[in-house]
Amino acid sequence: MREGELLALIYNRSTDLRAAFPQVLVGPGDDCALVGVGAAHPGVLLKTDQLIEGRHFTPGTPLDLIARKAIARAVSDIAAMAGTPRAALAACALPPGYEQRRADELFDACSRWSRHFGAPLVGGDIASFATDATPLTLTITLVGLPHPSRGPVLRSTARPSDHVYITGRIGGSFDAATGMGRHLTFEPRVTEAHWLADTLGPQLHAMMDLSDGLGIDAGRLGAASRVQLELDVPRSCLHDRARQHSADRNLVLQSVSDGEDYELLFTADTAVTLPPTCPLTGTPITRIGRCLAGEPACYLLLDGERLDVSGRGWEHT
Amino acid sequence: MREGELLALIYNRSTDLRAAFPQVLVGPGDDCALVGVGAAHPGVLLKTDQLIEGRHFTPGTPLDLIARKAIARAVSDIAAMAGTPRAALAACALPPGYEQRRADELFDACSRWSRHFGAPLVGGDIASFATDATPLTLTITLVGLPHPSRGPVLRSTARPSDHVYITGRIGGSFDAATGMGRHLTFEPRVTEAHWLADTLGPQLHAMMDLSDGLGIDAGRLGAASRVQLELDVPRSCLHDRARQHSADRNLVLQSVSDGEDYELLFTADTAVTLPPTCPLTGTPITRIGRCLAGEPACYLLLDGERLDVSGRGWEHT
Numbered sequence: 342m343r344e345g346e347l348l349a350l351i352y353n354r355s356t357d358l359r360a361a362f363p364q365v366l367v368g369p370g371d372d373c374a375l376v377g378v379g380a381a382h383p384g385v386l387l388k389t390d391q392l393i394e395g396r397h398f399t400p401g402t403p404l405d406l407i408a409r410k411a412i413a414r415a416v417s418d419i420a421a422m423a424g425t426p427r428a429a430l431a432a433c434a435l436p437p438g439y440e441q442r443r444a445d446e447l448f449d450a451c452s453r454w455s456r457h458f459g460a461p462l463v464g465g466d467i468a469s470f471a472t473d474a475t476p477l478t479l480t481i482t483l484v485g486l487p488h489p490s491r492g493p494v495l496r497s498t499a500r501p502s503d504h505v506y507i508t509g510r511i512g513g514s515f516d517a518a519t520g521m522g523r524h525l526t527f528e529p530r531v532t533e534a535h536w537l538a539d540t541l542g543p544q545l546h547a548m549m550d551l552s553d554g555l556g557i558d559a560g561r562l563g564a565a566s567r568v569q570l571e572l573d574v575p576r577s578c579l580h581d582r583a584r585q586h587s588a589d590r591n592l593v594l595q596s597v598s599d600g601e602d603y604e605l606l607f608t609a610d611t612a613v614t615l616p617p618t619c620p621l622t623g624t625p626i627t628r629i630g631r632c633l634a635g636e637p638a639c640y641l642l643l644d645g646e647r648l649d650v651s652g653r654g655w656e657h658t
Numbered sequence: 659m660r661e662g663e664l665l666a667l668i669y670n671r672s673t674d675l676r677a678a679f680p681q682v683l684v685g686p687g688d689d690c691a692l693v694g695v696g697a698a699h700p701g702v703l704l705k706t707d708q709l710i711e712g713r714h715f716t717p718g719t720p721l722d723l724i725a726r727k728a729i730a731r732a733v734s735d736i737a738a739m740a741g742t743p744r745a746a747l748a749a750c751a752l753p754p755g756y757e758q759r760r761a762d763e764l765f766d767a768c769s770r771w772s773r774h775f776g777a778p779l780v781g782g783d784i785a786s787f788a789t790d791a792t793p794l795t796l797t798i799t800l801v802g803l804p805h806p807s808r809g810p811v812l813r814s815t816a817r818p819s820d821h822v823y824i825t826g827r828i829g830g831s832f833d834a835a836t837g838m839g840r841h842l843t844f845e846p847r848v849t850e851a852h853w854l855a856d857t858l859g860p861q862l863h864a865m866m867d868l869s870d871g872l873g874i875d876a877g878r879l880g881a882a883s884r885v886q887l888e889l890d891v892p893r894s895c896l897h898d899r900a901r902q903h904s905a906d907r908n909l910v911l912q913s914v915s916d917g918e919d920y921e922l923l924f925t926a927d928t929a930v931t932l933p934p935t936c937p938l939t940g941t942p943i944t945r946i947g948r949c950l951a952g953e954p955a956c957y958l959l960l961d962g963e964r965l966d967v968s969g970r971g972w973e974h975t
Binding site: 358361362364365367368369373374376378379382385387388389390391393394395396397427428430431432434456459461462463464465466468469470471472474475476478480482484486 | 751
């Protein structure tokens, strides 16, 4: 099953779910779920995510970077709701005969990186595959708290006429020649998300993180919010690596499709004026488009054309 | 790495962890972690657990039972703290080319069973392995709430002179000939755990669930609580299947080692008198031994011998 279909499947059931289980404050389909844990409490954000050798990292990637990526990806989803990471769990499935020294090293790295991101490892499970030639698989679950005043920032609450922004730059995250690149070392935008929620409050309408590609992710935000996005991505938003990789003609298109950017995509009221960088971190904040009423989709304005890029990116299978 | 060593590793770090991150109310090493989520809130219970084809179930096991086992195992860990399941997350890694119809069926089953146990599925991740001949892997994370008055019941708080009890019967959970058996259909003891916490309050001293075998699990409770357990397990505590499987001489020893019982092991003050069954469910409650001051371990009284059974059970590798 493609992940898009899975998301649609479970998203369509969310209404039903919330009726039967009132603790489900935000159901499947957003970057995180939000689960109520008692009266007078805003609930906890929850995210689970898998990293599989040969799919999300190449064999031979240093264990430290594997652990970092697994945890940072989930932290990025907490950031996408403007939340704060609180605790992490790690489940690891190892190839048979995996060296204990390396298993220790992997768990140490998970422990270290989860602390680094403020979400200490509080539990785990370790198991060996019974069959040979199985890939290392690391599943991280993150628990977080929503923003205390703004609450969770959903991807489904953009409004027609909103301005559309991204943090940082996109494209060229994965170096196909080496398997390395920013996809292993990115900084989840927790501080930037908090600053946006603090500063914009209710004028911060919708947010998500860019994991699969700006095109497909913006298309998902449009579908969830029932708005159309029209993007005009300036070259300044493209990462240096992306500039090296592509001929100029395809540069923007390629960067919109690359994925693994782990930047924030957000929409805000048109009354909002934002500085060119986050004052706390210096991360660029760039207006890249607007929302429109109309059939949900994401269009890219490029060399006088208006291209539907809603399918451009990584569709999980 | 053997799971016992992993647990020791992360357990030894817990004190340090709680000093650096005050939200860690109960760290790694118990059935669940307990993470604080704000002042005046008792915190949330967290558990993650993996189910791997060829290790935790045999190929050909119906998907419905795979989903049920994965979720029920984690629910059993919430029960072991006397908690209440609140929400579930599922991460599934599929062999390449796995049929969409079957992936749908698996997620439907996860959704159905998680609702059945009161912990609706609020998020998930699905990924395909890139390499052939990889086993189906299902990772479940459960979030729960601790008992409102008794609080979380730890495995580390048994006291010398406590009486030791189990719910239900043990042994013969896994039928080696067919791969079927109670390990796929057990009922997590949530109701029984609540009843114990409601009824005994602070006199319910320690509790855990039996997943790897009474011998090894009781040894772990002893190690966590720094007490010695001395068990005299009556034949009435052995499951019918166990009686069929073993010659009489080895019956008790085998049942103590089988694992996958998912019953509660608990200790209570000697002043406590318990009925022979839980009045809410009819599940047997049997006193099987006592705690003693002394070197942590679990001894079994059998035919006039006193056998150290602390190593008897399933040691995860």
